[in-house]
Amino acid sequence: MKKKYNIVILIIFLSITIEFSLRFFLGFCDAPLYISDESYEYIAAPNQNGKRFGNTYSFNSFSQRSKEVNPNKTKILGLGDSVIYGGVQSDQDSIATSIVNKKLPNLQMLNISSGSWGPDNCSAYLKKYGTFNAKAMLLVVSSHDAFDVMDFQPVVGNHISYPKQQYQLAWWELLDRYVNPRITKVFSKKTKLDPDEKANQGIEKNGINFNPGFDELKLISRNFDLPLIIYLHPEKSELQKKKYNAQGGLILNWATKNEIKILKGLDYNFTNIDYRDVIHLSNSGQKKLAEIMINELKTTIKYTSN
Incomplete structure (x- = not known):
């Protein structure tokens, strides 16, 4: 006994x-929680912060992975999927948008993103909440976003x-x-x-139509007189081949046809150590992405520290 x-x-x-x-x-028991939305599928729940796997995360009242919107700062809309979102594998201070805000103190780059979002998710979010009096939009996409169209599958609470x-x-x-x-x-x-896990395996998304979010963001850009800049993020396979796949080519062609400025990640000095898997960036990769953003924003909005 x-x-x-x-x-x-x-x-x-x-x-x-x-x-x-x-x-x-x-x-x-402290993971970021999500909510469904009839406009843009899903997003992180607003007003939450925590620490997961040693990394902090924080979401403001608009579900942005940012501090509360500051009316006294020049706003930039940082749009995209898990690449700019970072996930819990990246600390709040290590994601590119946070680095931009630290190095350009008079500017606030809002992180409007979520895992596996496409341009149409981003445009739907802006249609619902507006542009926050921003001065520019910077959209981070990958080749598979060409056909990554919203399907409103009920993932929240089910995945x-x-x-x-x-x-x-x-x-x-x-x-x-x-x-x-x-x-x-x-x-x-x-x-x-998970959709991002599929992308990690190098699987192209075979949607029927080119993602309508590109045209929708272009329209928002024109209507609100906001410069739209696209950063085309290469998957590791594209990095090794030094060439975007066919879907990336479609995005490049769309940008050229519509006279939208597009920055190609392949033109910069990314290496394998800048990736934590086949698509998502490590801390060093986030730093490099932030530097690309900073250099472009300084030119686009004629940023000054005064």
Whole structure:
């Protein structure tokens, strides 16, 4: 009986230790939460901040990964998907938009983005909330965004990458969100991948029509007299080939035809160490992206430090 009692005590002790460690050191039960939206599918819930895997995250009242909109600063709309969003793998201070704001203190670059967003998500957001009296728009896209059109699949609360509420127990989150999907992936060919995970595998998105968000953002740009700048981010495979794929070529052709300025990531000195996977940027990559943004914005809006 004493031996069984000791085993029970040990199990309880280990369970409490694991629960505490997962919460305190890794930020379990503190993931960014998401909400659905009838205009642009989904976005991070507003007014939340936390720490996950050692990295801080924060969202303002407009669900932007930014501080509250400052009426006294020149605003720039930073638009895009998980590349500019950063995810919990990037600390709030390490994402490109935060670096821009630190180095250009009289300017506020708003981070309006979410994982697997396309240009149409971004344009729908601006149609709903307006342009925040911004002076320019900078859209970060990748080749697959050419056909990454909104389909309004109910991902919030249904996919592990878009939770709508916190887990009550850290060890259950570990098992349900990380362990079980990997076990399932091994034994099942039908794995429900996150859209960004599909992109990570180099899979082109085969939509029927070219993403309408490009034209919608161009129209917003013209109507509000906002310069629109596009940064075409290369996937690692494109970086190695030093050439964009066919879908990237379509985006380049659209920009040329519509006289929209487009910055090509392949023209800059990105290397493999600037990527944390086949598409998302590491901290060094975010720094380089920030420098590209800074140099372009200084020219576009004639920024001064005074």
